[in-house]
Amino acid sequence: MEHAPKAIDVTNDVEMRTFNFFTMGIDGHPLGLHLDMAIPTILNNADEEQQKDWLPKAANREFIATYAQTEMGHGTNLKKLETTATYDPKTQEFVLNSPTITSTKWWPGNLGKSSNYAVVMAQLYTQGKCHGAHPFFVQLRDLNTHKPLKGITVGDIGPKFGMNTVDNGFLQFDHVRTPRRSMFMKHAKVLPDGRYVPPVHDKLNYSAMVFIRAAIVSGMAYHLLVTSTIAVRYSAIRRQGEITPGAGEVKVLDYQTQQHRIFPQLARGLAFRLSGQYIMKLYTQTMDDIRNGDISAVPDLHALSCGLKAVTTHHAALGLEQCRMACGGHGYSQASGFPLHYSVAVGACTYEGENMVMLLQTARHLMKIAKAIRAGQSPKSNKIVDYLFHKGPPKCLIDQAYDTNYRNVLESFEHLARRQTLEVYDKLVQLQQQGRNYEQAWNDCAVELCKATRAHVRTFLARTFVEEIDKISDLSIKSVLQDLLQLYLYYEVTECATGLLEDGFMTGQQHKYAKKKIYEALEKIRPNAVSIVDSFDFQDRELHSVLGRRDGNVYENLLKWAQSSPLNKTDVLPFHHKYLGKMMEEARQRSKI
Ligand SMILES: CCCCC/C=C\C/C=C\C/C=C\C/C=C\C/C=C/C(=O)SCCNC(=O)CCNC(=O)[C@H](O)C(C)(C)COP(=O)(O)OP(=O)(O)OC[C@H]1O[C@@H](n2cnc3c(N)ncnc32)[C@H](O)[C@@H]1OP(=O)(O)O
Numbered sequence: 326m327e328h329a330p331k332a333i334d335v336t337n338d339v340e341m342r343t344f345n346f347f348t349m350g351i352d353g354h355p356l357g358l359h360l361d362m363a364i365p366t367i368l369n370n371a372d373e374e375q376q377k378d379w380l381p382k383a384a385n386r387e388f389i390a391t392y393a394q395t396e397m398g399h400g401t402n403l404k405k406l407e408t409t410a411t412y413d414p415k416t417q418e419f420v421l422n423s424p425t426i427t428s429t430k431w432w433p434g435n436l437g438k439s440s441n442y443a444v445v446m447a448q449l450y451t452q453g454k455c456h457g458a459h460p461f462f463v464q465l466r467d468l469n470t471h472k473p474l475k476g477i478t479v480g481d482i483g484p485k486f487g488m489n490t491v492d493n494g495f496l497q498f499d500h501v502r503t504p505r506r507s508m509f510m511k512h513a514k515v516l517p518d519g520r521y522v523p524p525v526h527d528k529l530n531y532s533a534m535v536f537i538r539a540a541i542v543s544g545m546a547y548h549l550l551v552t553s554t555i556a557v558r559y560s561a562i563r564r565q566g567e568i569t570p571g572a573g574e575v576k577v578l579d580y581q582t583q584q585h586r587i588f589p590q591l592a593r594g595l596a597f598r599l600s601g602q603y604i605m606k607l608y609t610q611t612m613d614d615i616r617n618g619d620i621s622a623v624p625d626l627h628a629l630s631c632g633l634k635a636v637t638t639h640h641a642a643l644g645l646e647q648c649r650m651a652c653g654g655h656g657y658s659q660a661s662g663f664p665l666h667y668s669v670a671v672g673a674c675t676y677e678g679e680n681m682v683m684l685l686q687t688a689r690h691l692m693k694i695a696k697a698i699r700a701g702q703s704p705k706s707n708k709i710v711d712y713l714f715h716k717g718p719p720k721c722l723i724d725q726a727y728d729t730n731y732r733n734v735l736e737s738f739e740h741l742a743r744r745q746t747l748e749v750y751d752k753l754v755q756l757q758q759q760g761r762n763y764e765q766a767w768n769d770c771a772v773e774l775c776k777a778t779r780a781h782v783r784t785f786l787a788r789t790f791v792e793e794i795d796k797i798s799d800l801s802i803k804s805v806l807q808d809l810l811q812l813y814l815y816y817e818v819t820e821c822a823t824g825l826l827e828d829g830f831m832t833g834q835q836h837k838y839a840k841k842k843i844y845e846a847l848e849k850i851r852p853n854a855v856s857i858v859d860s861f862d863f864q865d866r867e868l869h870s871v872l873g874r875r876d877g878n879v880y881e882n883l884l885k886w887a888q889s890s891p892l893n894k895t896d897v898l899p900f901h902h903k904y905l906g907k908m909m910e911e912a913r914q915r916s917k918i
Pocket residue numbers: 351357358361362392394395400401402403404434528529531532534535537540541543544545547548623624627670673675676677678679682686689690
C-alpha cells in the first residue's frame with residue numbers, strides 16, 4: 326500500500342472534542358476545576374475581604390477559574406516549583422514570572438481554553454527571601470474577548486490517555502503584574518511594606534488538594550459501582566456455553582469465575598463509598614476547626630486522605646479492568662462504556678498526588694506512631710490509629726465458630742498493619758544505626774513503608790464497612806449487604822494472605838477457610854446481583870453503555886450503535902478506490918503477467 330488511509334479529518338476531531346466538551350459528562354466539563362478546586366481554595370485560603378469579593382462571583386459563574394500548580398518540570402515536589410511571584414513594595418504588586426521552559430504550568434484542567442482566572446501556586450519572594458509555594462488568584466484572559474492578557478501565553482496540552490473533552494492546559498507568565506491582594510491572605514500574608522507574615526501551619530495552603538483526595542474516594546466508589554453494574558447486567562443476559570451438557574447455554578454470570586471477577590468490585594465499591602463519606606466528613610470538620618483556630622486534626626486528615634486516595638484509585642483501576650475483561654469482546658468496544666470509565670478513573674492514580682508519593686505521606690504518619698509505641702507511650706484516643714498501640718491475639722481466629730461482627734477478621738488486618746508498621750520502623754532505626762542518614766534509610770525502606778500504609782488503609786476500610794453495615798436496621802437490606810461484606814472481608818484476607826502467613830499468624834487451613842467463605846458469599850450474592858446493581862439506579866445516560874442498559878436490549882442496540890458509526894455513513898468509503906481498490910487491481914494485473 327502506498328500510503329496509509331488519510332487520518333480522520335483533524336477539524337472533525339476538534340469539532341467532536343468541542344461538542345463533547347460541553348456535554349458536562351463523566352469525562353469532565355469546563356467547570357470541573359472551578360467547582361472542585363478554585364472554589365474550595367477561595368473558601369479555605371481567602372481572607373474575609375477576598376471571600377466577599379471573589380466567592381459570590383465564583384458561585385455565580387461570573388468567571389471560570391482553574392487550579393494551576395503543576396509545572397512541566399515538577400508535579401510532586403512542590404518545593405521545586407519554579408514559577409515566581411516577587412513582591413514590589415513600590416507598586417504593592419507581585420510580579421509573576423515563568424523563568425524556564427520547565428516552569429510552564431502544565432496539566433491544569435480547563436486551563437487551555439475555558440478558564441479566565443486561575444489559582445496559581447508560585448514561589449513567593451519578598452524582601453529578597455523565598456517563602457515557598459503560595460496561592461495567588463490571577464486573571465488570565467479578558468472577560469469580554471476571552472483573549473489572553475498581556476504577558477500571558479496559554480493553550481491546550483493536546484490529546485491525552487483519556488478525558489479528552491477536558492482542556493488541560495499550559496500557561497506561561499512573562500513578568501505579569503498582579504495586585505498584592507491577589508495573594509490568598511487567610512493564612513500567610515505580605516504586608517504593604519513587603520513584610521511576610523507566616524501561617525499557623527505551613528500546609529494550610531494545600532487544602533484544595535486534600536479536598537480532592539477526599540472526594541476521589543467516593544469518586545472511585547462511583548466508578549466501581551458503575552462498571553460493576555455494566556458487567557453484572559451484561560453477564561445476566563449474555564449466554565455462552567453449557568454447565569450441564571444438553572441443558573442449554575447458561576448466563577455467563579452463573580460461572581463462578583465470572584462472579585469471582587465482578588462481585589468483589591461491587592463489594593469494594595460499597596466499602597469505598599462508606600469510607601468516602603467518612604473522609605469527607607473529616608475534611609469538612611477539620612476545615613471548620615481551622616476556621617476556629619484548631620489545626621490539631623490536620624495531620625490525621627492528611628495521612629488518611631493520602632492513604633485512602635492511593636489505595637482506592639489503584640483498586641478501582643484494577644477492578645474496572647476486571648469488569649471489562651469479564652465482558653469478552655463487547656467489553657472491548659467503546660459501546661461498553663469501559664474505555665471511557667477506565668480512562669477517566671485511572672487518571673486519579675496520578676492526579677492529586679501520585680499514588681506512591683501519597684502512600685509514603687501516610688507512612689510518615691505511621692512512623693511517628695511507631696516511634697511513640699517503641700517509646701512506650703500510650704494511645705492518644707485516636708480511633709483511626711489506636712489499634713496500633715494494642716497487642717492483638719497472638720494467632721488468627723478467623724475460623725472460630727462465631728465471629729461477632731467480624732472482630733476476628735478485623736483483628737487479622739490490625740495484626741498485619743501493626744506488624745508491618747513496627748517492622749519497617751525497626752528497619753529504619755537499624756539502617757540509621759548502621760550509618761545511613763534518615764533520607765537514605767527512608768528510601769531503602771520505601772516499598773515496605775508503602776505496604777504498611779496499604780495494610781493500615783485496608784484495616785480502616787474494613788472496620789468502616791463493618792461498623793456502617795451494623796448500623797442498618799432494615800433487615801432485608803442488611804442481609805444482602807452482609808453478603809457483600811462477607812465477600813469483601815474474606816477477599817481482602819486472601820489478598821493480604823502473604824503478610825498473614827509470613828509470620829505464622831494465619832495457618833494454611835485458615836487461608837482455605839477464607840476461600841470457602843468467599844465462594845459461599847458468591848453463591849449468596851448471585852441471585853440478588855441484578856437487583857443490587859439496579860438499586861443503584863444509575864441512568865443509562867450516565868453508564869454510557871449499550872451492555873449495561875437497564876432494559877437489557879443489548880444486541881439490537883449494539884447493531885444500532887455500530888450502524889451509527891461515521892464509518893458506516895456510506896457502504897464504500899472514499900479512500901477505498903484510491904488505496905485498497907487500486908492496490909488490489911494492481912495485484913490482479915501483476916498476477917496476470
Ligand atoms: C460524576 C462522578 C465523577 C467521578 C470522578 C472520580 C473521581 C474524581 C473526584 C474528584 C476529582 C474531580 C476533578 C479532578 C480535579 C482535579 C484534577 C487534578 C488536580 C491536581 O492534580 S492539582 C495538583 C496535585 N498535586 C499534588 O498533589 C502534589 C503532590 N505533592 C505534595 O502534596 C507535596 O509535595 C508533598 C509530597 C506532600 C510534600 O510536600 P512538601 O511541602 O514538600 O512537604 P515536606 O516539606 O516534605 O513536609 C512534609 C510534611 O508536611 C505535611 N504535609 C504535606 N502535605 C500536607 C497537607 N496537604 N496537609 C497537611 N500536612 C501536609 C506532611 O505530613 C509532613 O509532615 P511531617 O510532620 O511528617 O514533617
